[in-house]
Amino acid sequence: MTAPWDEFGLISACFRPLSVAEPGAFALTDDAAILTPSPGCDWVVTADALVAGIHFFPDDPPASIARKALRVNLSDLAAMGAKPRCVFLTCAFPDSLDKHWINQFAEGLGDDIQDFGIALAGGDVVATPGPLTLSITAMGEVPSGRGLRRSGVKDGDVIVVTGTIGDAALGLDMQRLAAPDALDGPDRAYLLDRYRHPSPRLQAGAILRDAAHAAMDISDGLLADVRHLAEASKVDILLDARRVPHSGAVQRWLDLAPAAQERVLTGGDDYELVFSCAVDDFAKLSAEIGATGVQVTAIGRAEAGEGRVYRYETGRRQLVAVPGGHRHGAEANGSLAE
Amino acid sequence: MTAPWDEFGLISACFRPLSVAEPGAFALTDDAAILTPSPGCDWVVTADALVAGIHFFPDDPPASIARKALRVNLSDLAAMGAKPRCVFLTCAFPDSLDKHWINQFAEGLGDDIQDFGIALAGGDVVATPGPLTLSITAMGEVPSGRGLRRSGVKDGDVIVVTGTIGDAALGLDMQRLAAPDALDGPDRAYLLDRYRHPSPRLQAGAILRDAAHAAMDISDGLLADVRHLAEASKVDILLDARRVPHSGAVQRWLDLAPAAQERVLTGGDDYELVFSCAVDDFAKLSAEIGATGVQVTAIGRAEAGEGRVYRYETGRRQLVAVPGGHRHGAEANGSLAE
Numbered sequence: 001m002t003a004p005w006d007e008f009g010l011i012s013a014c015f016r017p018l019s020v021a022e023p024g025a026f027a028l029t030d031d032a033a034i035l036t037p038s039p040g041c042d043w044v045v046t047a048d049a050l051v052a053g054i055h056f057f058p059d060d061p062p063a064s065i066a067r068k069a070l071r072v073n074l075s076d077l078a079a080m081g082a083k084p085r086c087v088f089l090t091c092a093f094p095d096s097l098d099k100h101w102i103n104q105f106a107e108g109l110g111d112d113i114q115d116f117g118i119a120l121a122g123g124d125v126v127a128t129p130g131p132l133t134l135s136i137t138a139m140g141e142v143p144s145g146r147g148l149r150r151s152g153v154k155d156g157d158v159i160v161v162t163g164t165i166g167d168a169a170l171g172l173d174m175q176r177l178a179a180p181d182a183l184d185g186p187d188r189a190y191l192l193d194r195y196r197h198p199s200p201r202l203q204a205g206a207i208l209r210d211a212a213h214a215a216m217d218i219s220d221g222l223l224a225d226v227r228h229l230a231e232a233s234k235v236d237i238l239l240d241a242r243r244v245p246h247s248g249a250v251q252r253w254l255d256l257a258p259a260a261q262e263r264v265l266t267g268g269d270d271y272e273l274v275f276s277c278a279v280d281d282f283a284k285l286s287a288e289i290g291a292t293g294v295q296v297t298a299i300g301r302a303e304a305g306e307g308r309v310y311r312y313e314t315g316r317r318q319l320v321a322v323p324g325g326h327r328h329g330a331e332a333n334g335s336l337a338e
Numbered sequence: 339m340t341a342p343w344d345e346f347g348l349i350s351a352c353f354r355p356l357s358v359a360e361p362g363a364f365a366l367t368d369d370a371a372i373l374t375p376s377p378g379c380d381w382v383v384t385a386d387a388l389v390a391g392i393h394f395f396p397d398d399p400p401a402s403i404a405r406k407a408l409r410v411n412l413s414d415l416a417a418m419g420a421k422p423r424c425v426f427l428t429c430a431f432p433d434s435l436d437k438h439w440i441n442q443f444a445e446g447l448g449d450d451i452q453d454f455g456i457a458l459a460g461g462d463v464v465a466t467p468g469p470l471t472l473s474i475t476a477m478g479e480v481p482s483g484r485g486l487r488r489s490g491v492k493d494g495d496v497i498v499v500t501g502t503i504g505d506a507a508l509g510l511d512m513q514r515l516a517a518p519d520a521l522d523g524p525d526r527a528y529l530l531d532r533y534r535h536p537s538p539r540l541q542a543g544a545i546l547r548d549a550a551h552a553a554m555d556i557s558d559g560l561l562a563d564v565r566h567l568a569e570a571s572k573v574d575i576l577l578d579a580r581r582v583p584h585s586g587a588v589q590r591w592l593d594l595a596p597a598a599q600e601r602v603l604t605g606g607d608d609y610e611l612v613f614s615c616a617v618d619d620f621a622k623l624s625a626e627i628g629a630t631g632v633q634v635t636a637i638g639r640a641e642a643g644e645g646r647v648y649r650y651e652t653g654r655r656q657l658v659a660v661p662g663g664h665r666h667g668a669e670a671n672g673s674l675a676e
Contacts, residue, residue, distance in 0.1 A: 024380075026487070029570060031417040031554050032384035034485040037375040042362075046370035047475060049428035049462045079369040090387035090473040124387045130468015135428040137385060137475040147372040149364070216369050232367060 007125045010099075014106035015089075015120060022086050022119035033121040035086065041141040044082035048073050052131040056196075057175065062101050063108025064196040065134075070112050071198045072219070073138035075271040078205035079217040081148040082140030086121035087113075090135045092128035116202075148205065148275075152214035153233035157276035159300040162201045162289065164247040165222050169267020170260065171195030180256035187249035194247075198271035203292040208275055211285050215275035221268040223320050226300075227309045229274060236305025239320075241265060242313045245297040276302055345463045348437075352444035353427075353458060360424050360457035371459040373424065379479040382420035386411050390470040394534075395513065400439050401446025402534040403472075408450050409536045410557070411476035413609040416543035417555040419486040420478030424459035425451075428473045430466035454540075486543065486613075490552035491571035495614035497638040500539045500627065502585040503560050507605020508598065509533030518594035525587035532585075536609035541630040546613055549623055553613035559606040561658050564638075565647045567612060574643025577658075579603060580651045583635040614640055 011028060019025040024034045037043065050069050052058040070087065077084050089109070093102065113120060121139075153159075171191035173179070179188060201217075208215050214233055218225045222244065230237040244265065246254065254260055277285055286296050309320040349366060357363040362372045375381065388407050390396040408425060415422050427447075431440065451458060459477075491497075509529035511517070517526060539555075546553050552571055556563045560582065568575045582603065584592065592598055615623055624634050647658040 030488050031414040032382045032420070034418065034480070035381045035383060036482065037381065043373045043375065043381065044370045045373060045426060045460060045475075045477070047426035047428050047461045047473075049430055049464045049471075049473065051430055051464055051466045051468070053467065054464065076369040080372065082370070088383060088385035088475050090385050092387055092389055092471050122383060123385045124473070126387045126389055126392065128389045128468060128471065129391065130389070130466060130471065133387075133430050133466065133468065133471045135385075135387065135462070135473035137383075137426050139383070142372070144374065147370075150368050 010102060010125060014103060018106065018110045018113050018120035020119065022121045025086070025119060025121040028122060035121065038141050040144055042144050042147060044077055044080045044140045044142050044147055045137065046073055046076035047135065047137040049133065049135045051133050058132065060196065062105035063111070066105045066109035067112045067197055069134045069136050070109060071200050072271065073136045074116060074200035074202065075198060075217040075219070077138055077140040078200045078202045079148065079215050079273055080142060081146065081205045081209035081215070082142040083206065084116055084118050084138060084140040084202065086119045086139050088121055088137040089123040091123070091125050092130070092133040093125065094128055094130065094132055097132065142209070146209050148208060148212060148215040150214055150216045150229055150232035153229060153235045153276040153302045154213050155235060155302060155304045156279065157213055157302040158279050158282050158298045159226065159237055159239065159274065159276050159302060160282065160296050160298050161218070161222070161245065161272055161274050162204050162294050162296050163199070163272040164245045164250065165218070165270055165272065166250045166264030166267060167191055167194035167247050168198065168269035168271070169263055170250055170253055172267070172269065173263065180253060182256055183253055187252055190247065190249045195269060198269065200271060201273045201294060204273055204289045204294050207285065207288045208273070211281040212275040212277045215273055218270040218272050218274055219268055221266040222270065222274070223265050223309065225274055227320065227322070229276070230305070230309050231307035234307055235302045236308045236310065237300055237302050238310045238312050238317065239300035240313045241311055243297060243299045245295065348440060348463060352441060356444065356448045356451050356458035358457065360459045363424070363457055363459040366460060373459065376479050378482055380482050380485060382415055382418045382478045382480050382485055383475065384411055384414035385473065385475040387471065387473045396470065398534065400443035401449070404443045404447035405450045405535055407472045407474050408447060409538050410609065411474045412454060412538035412540065413536060413555040413557070415476055415478040416538045416540045417486065417553050417611055418480060419484065419543045419547035419553070420480040421544065422454055422456050422476060422478040422540065424457045424477050426459055426475040427461040429463050430468070430471040431463065432466055432468065432470055435470065480547070484547050486546060486550060486553040488552055488554045488567055488570035491567060491573045491614040491640045492551050493573060493640060493642045494617065495551055495640040496617050496620050496636045497564065497575055497577065497612065497614050497640060498620065498634050498636050499556070499560070499583065499610055499612050500542050500632050500634050501537070501610040502583045502588065503556070503608055503610065504588045504602030504605060505529055505532035505585050506536065506607035506609070507601055508588055508591055510605070510607065511601065518591060520594055521591055525590055528585065528587045533607060536607065538609060539611045539632060542611055542627045542632050545623065545626045546611070549619040550613040550615045553611055556608040556610050556612055557606055559604040560608065560612070561603050561647065563612060565658065565660070567614070568647050569645035572645055573640045574646045574648065575638055575640050576648045576650050576655065577638035578651050579649055581635060581637045583633065
């Protein structure tokens with residue numbers, strides 16, 4: 001097996017330009033990067049792997065694959081309230097990818113790296129006889145001791161989400177299965193874009209450091225992740241699914257096919273934040289985050305308990321069964337930092 | 339495709355125990371790890387990917403695969419003079435791996451994590467229809483501004499290697515092809531062990547911070563990596579291949595098959611350090627590193643130049659052709675941080 005690309009050439013042409021913003025990356029020419037911490041800050045670090053055919057479609061645009069891989073990791077940093085600084089990328093590229101594909105991949109990655117004000121600080125390129133496999137480690141910084149955790153939800157807290165829920169799951173369904181025939185072109189384009197290009201809520205995360213008690217990002221599905229929050233905080237959470245915010249596109253899909261509501265709540269890949277705060281702090285946080293262009297919506301409340309989630313839109317508490325979590329299609333997927 | 343393991347169960351049973359030494363890993367239960375830098379230190383960060391069938395044999399012992407993946411990264415930290423602190427691991431596991439295999443993998447990783455005094459601080463587990471693919475990001479610390487670089491070789495420096503060269507390459511050949519029939523059992527076991535379980539020269543790296551001008555680890559082959567050193571430092575390096583230190587096993591192999599000498603010099607996977615220092619500092623460094631049980635050997639010298647490598651064991655300078663570098667068999671492989 002011989003790859004149709006030369007890896008040292010690739011690195012030099014495609015990836016080196018992505019390192020310029022971090023002098024400690026040494027233009028990707030040394031054994032490792034050396035990063036000087038900002039004074040008074042902790043590092044926040046997360047790693048995710050993505051496999052073609054499982055986490056994205058092999059024929060998705062290469063720039064979209066790169067951008068999603070990056071953003072999924074930045075979303076974890078957002079959930080901790082961190083400001084992203086750099087990423088390390090390992091790529092196992094199949095032979096079937098040509099230079100043109102890899103160029104487009106690197107361009108998409110480079111655009112996002114620039115937009116998010118970060119740098120590629122290192123990594124690895126290898127050939128694989130298997131599917132394209134990417135692993136990204138993202139590093140960010142947060143003022144010492146002020147990183148947001150999942151475990152801080154308090155009795156009486158309001159449970160809040162950023163943005164809208166279900167866009168990505170229906171975008172995935174649309175690409176994989178089918179959408180209601182009557183759904184129009186702009187709605188289809190919107191949902192697909194939300195699936196391919198999640199928006200890590202970095203500004204919201206930074207604002208939340210001031211007043212939120214707990215936060216995490218929604219990757220496994222709203223119900224599963226709210227349950228993670230409840231378990232980590234050892235509280236019960238009561239959700240009103242009627243309050244879960246939908247985009248216009250999702251609302252129109254639900255009008256045509258109401259059964260998709262459960263998919264919206266469990267589908268995952270939202271990469272919105274779910275957080276908790278004191279009732280008294282909600283209005284201020286809502287205004288501050290709203291000013292960045294991101295809506296926030298209260299969808300429930302926490303009470304003393306043992307890590308369970310109840311829905312109460314029927315007026316009666318209904319225990320949410322332990323969800324298996326989002327499996328990105330039929331596949332198993334678990335994060336070491338969930 | 340359904341994997342015969344439950345990823346959340348795996349993480350909890352196999353990987354969570356590996357995180358205990360780092361409180362900021364939150365027992366792998368949050369979105370990311372939060373790491374507080376040691377006062378006065380920079381972080382040194384490196385990432386490598388390994389693919390079954392390319393970087394290791396799929397039927398290698400799972401504990402050996404885990405340990406090699408870890409050590410290859412720690413070797414990069416050693417080359418910068420850093421003290422390792424934690425790693426992030428992403429695993430794309432094929433369905434064909436059962437729980438027993440993964441248990442052994444995690445046990446091997448856990449043994450090394452304990453021996454090296456570090457922690458698993460996060461990562462990801464996903465299923466893949468392709469070969470086992472691992473990516474490790476290793477983080478270490480070094481006193482601020484004192485990380486070792488490749489680019490500091492000075493005119494007149496002596497060029498030095500730790501340990502012995504060629505063990506791993508001949509160990510790989512033995513496993514893949516054949517060894518001379520007369521090579522005995524202990525020699526075979528030694529070479530295989532050196533291929534499977536490299537020894538990152540962390541103590542040597544820390545000592546080198548005091549007096550070495552430049553350092554890197556030898557992964558692509560001695561000649562290729564000495565050339566990287568020469569290029570990064572913009573000097574010429576003269577090597578005497580007769581001085582390159584061999585283990586007893588390699589020496590006996592060469593006695594039986596002298597043609598293997600070129601393989602020793604170019605094979606790679608040594609994970610020894612090559613460094614440069616002033617002639618006057620060599621004896622002291624040699625004694626200090628020797629006291630840790632690791633021999634060092636002067637194999638050449640640097641002079642003003644343009645990044646070329648010459649051999650001079652014949653008494654005449656012979657330019658070393660630009661090597662393609664070690665390709666781990668027939669495969670392409672390039673590190674974003676070379």
